Amino acid sequence: MVEASTLDLGKLDGPVLVFGGPYSNLQATEAMIAKAGHLGIPPERIICTGDIVAYAGDPAATTDAIMDWGVVTVMGNCEESFGAEADDCGCGFDEGTECDVMSRQWYAYANAQLTPAHRAWMRQLPGRVEFQLGRRRFAVVHGSAVSINEFVFEKTDDDIKRESLDRLGVDAVIGGHSGVPFTQILEGRLWLNAGVIGMPANDMTPRVWYALLTPADGGLELSLCSLDYDHVSAARTMRARKLPEGYAGCLESGLWPNMDVMPPGEREKAGKPIQTSSFLWPDAVPAAAD
Numbered sequence: 001m002v003e004a005s006t007l008d009l010g011k012l013d014g015p016v017l018v019f020g021g022p023y024s025n026l027q028a029t030e031a032m033i034a035k036a037g038h039l040g041i042p043p044e045r046i047i048c049t050g051d052i053v054a055y056a057g058d059p060a061a062t063t064d065a066i067m068d069w070g071v072v073t074v075m076g077n078c079e080e081s082f083g084a085e086a087d088d089c090g091c092g093f094d095e096g097t098e099c100d101v102m103s104r105q106w107y108a109y110a111n112a113q114l115t116p117a118h119r120a121w122m123r124q125l126p127g128r129v130e131f132q133l134g135r136r137r138f139a140v141v142h143g144s145a146v147s148i149n150e151f152v153f154e155k156t157d158d159d160i161k162r163e164s165l166d167r168l169g170v171d172a173v174i175g176g177h178s179g180v181p182f183t184q185i186l187e188g189r190l191w192l193n194a195g196v197i198g199m200p201a202n203d204m205t206p207r208v209w210y211a212l213l214t215p216a217d218g219g220l221e222l223s224l225c226s227l228d229y230d231h232v233s234a235a236r237t238m239r240a241r242k243l244p245e246g247y248a249g250c251l252e253s254g255l256w257p258n259m260d261v262m263p264p265g266e267r268e269k270a271g272k273p274i275q276t277s278s279f280l281w282p283d284a285v286p287a288a289a290d
């Protein structure tokens, strides 16, 4: 394993907004920018978990929008691949699966649109971002501490999450890549996936997702929030550009074209609308002195 470069943001002093996977979806990206402005959160406290360019119709314009916005961005496997001018997206799809076949189509399309400046920007992105919020120390990675393209879902074995928490030595890991939002407390530590804005969460709604981390009395308030955007226009753009119908249709139906990358327990959640949620993650209680 190559050790990822780390950007340490230090101690942040207000709400942090986290989102993942713009996936070349310009309409969703513009909606996220507008929502952050409405919430009054500056780019220094906004973190993207990577995969700016993927399935949807506007790879160059979406990259330009993220670059111009100036949010903190973790390198995803897509940035790693496009930056290196690799032959494929490096998503970790098994060969011959539907995702693998469709990825060849969208990757070739996006690869033809990106400029040398886009690729140079992608190459300099950190593989890991760390920060402190309240009394908690966070690390943000794209997949896991082990691999940039490891799929970590809520129903993924907890030991996979503990391994990343242990390796990174933090109170919380924020991951991306897998595309479904969740929060999970593991013996007082946290795994959080903010979800993605570029594709729905396989819950039969076209909504996309982001997370808010807000300092509060006694801990941090963790919120998973949905975002509505012009998904009809985004799907229309994909079809006009002859991109895979499986993903264009997903923008409207909210259902993924397949669930090859999901563990069995995760597949059972398909089609069930995800609820927005918010809870207080309490500060760790110091061990009592003997």
Ligand SMILES: [Fe+2]
Pocket: 050, 051, 076, 077, 078, 091, 142, 149, 176, 177, 178
């Ligand atoms: Fe990814």
